[in-house]
Every structure is written in structure tokens, then in C-alpha cells.
Amino acid sequence: MSDGLAQSVLSFVDEELILNRGNVNAAARSNLVAFAVDAAGFDVRPVERALVAVGERLGAWFVDAVGPVTFYAWYDEQPGQLRCSVASVEPDDLPFGGRFRCVDDPAPVLALMAADVHPGVVPWADLREVSAEEVAGPDEQVEYSFPVFAVKLTR
Template identity: 70%
Template sequence: MSESFAQLVLSFLDEELVLDRGHVNTEARGNLMTFGFAPEGFDAGLVEQALVAVGKRLGLRFADVAGPVTFYAWYDEQAGQLRCSVASVEPHNLPFRGGFRPVDSPVPVVALMAADPLPGVVPWTDLREVSDEVDASPDEQVEYTFPVFAVKLTR
């Protein structure tokens, strides 16, 4: 299972990737690939190696491109998917609305996957009721950031 999953991740290299600096969100969505997985037989080491290999090979492909280009991968816990994309931005400017932290190793991303016993399932106990009042302030502020493996592909 994990060997074939690692092969799926490597298939990102076969994709035609388009850069459009004027429309980074469109660019990132167009370059997006998602990979669902089953936790049985999941080999984190193979997946980490595949992500590093993708970053290195894309670095060769985009070495002569002017301006920043970044390959990035993250685990979408709600969807239970590893997601990969390329965008023409610096690693700290990736097109996410939520808080994220760029990491230079895939280990934290893959660790989230390995720790998820039911990918794509959010237990009821993890949900909170939301007030109908527009001006209601939450009783607790939760600062959540997720790791994103980010590889700058250009100099």
C-alpha cells in the first residue's frame, strides 16, 4: 500500500505545472493534486522520501525560472488527503487563508497522516457548537497552525 502511495506522490512530477504570477490562487488550484490514503500499512518513511524527491526534481525543472516558485505539501485533516501544489511565491507567502508554518522536512506533515486512524472523518467530540450571534466572541481563542512542507525551487 505505502509503496504504491509513494508512487502516487511521485506522479506529481508527471503533471504539467503552470505558473501565473498575476493569479497565484488560480495557479495554486490548477497545480493542485490530492492523494487520499488508507492508514493500514502506511509507511511514513517512503512517503517522506517521495516528497523530498519531488522537491529535488522540481528544483531541477524550475532552476532557471526567474522569481520565486515553491513546491508545497500538507495534510488536509478534514479531507484525509495529502495535498501538493506549486505556486510562484516564497514559502512564507503560500496561498492559505488559515495559519500555517512552512517546514523544511516532510516529517511533521507525514506524522499527521500516520497519526490519523480515520482519514477524512471528524469525530463528533472534536466539533463545537457555534453561536448564531454575529457579534458573539468565542470563549476561547485557539491559535492553530498546520505544517506545510515547502521547497523553494528557484534561487
């Protein structure tokens, strides 16, 4: 499974990538590739090497691009998917609605993935009702942030 996932991740460099500084969100969605995760027998090492290799290969491809371009990968817990994309922004400006933290090593992203024993499933026991007082308003800080492996592809 891990070698197959690693090969799939490596194929990201073959995708036709679109850069659109005027609409970064649309470009990032267009460049998005999601990989299903199988919790059984997951080995992070081949996938880790594949993500680093993709960053290096894309870096060689975009080295002369004008403006920032970033390759990034994260584990989306809700669907249980490893996701990769490219956007024409600095790593700290990636188009996420939630709080994230950039990491220069894919290990924290893959650790989340490896720890998920039921990818894409939230057990009923983990759910609870949220009162109106607990719902964060637009001015409130949310404590949770997720790791995003980010590689700046331009100088």
C-alpha cells in the same frame, strides 16, 4: 499502501504545472494534486522520501525560472488527503487562508497524516457548538497553525 502512495506522489513531477504570478491562487489550484490516505498500515518513510525527491526533481526543472517558485505539500485533515502544489511565490507567502508554518522536512506533515485514524472523518464526539463570542473576528489571532513541507525551487 505506502509504496503505492509514494509512487503516486512521485508522479507529481509528471504533471503539467502552470505558473501565473498575476493570479497565484488560480495557478496553485490548477497545480493541486490530492492523494487519498488509508489509515491502515501507513508507513511514512517511502512517502517522505518521495516528497523530498519531488522537491529535488522540480528544483532541477525550475532552477532557471525567473522569480520565486515553491513546491509544497500538506495534510488536509478535513478530506483526509495529502496535497501537493506549486505556486510562484516564496514559501512564506503560500496561498493559504489559514495560518501555516513552513517546514523543510516532510516528517511533521506525515506525522499528522499517520496520526489520523479516520482520514476525512470528524467523530461526533469531537464536535461542539461554538458560541458567537468564540468565533474569531478578522483582527483576532488564531493559535493553530499546520505544517507545510515547502521547497523553494528557484534561487
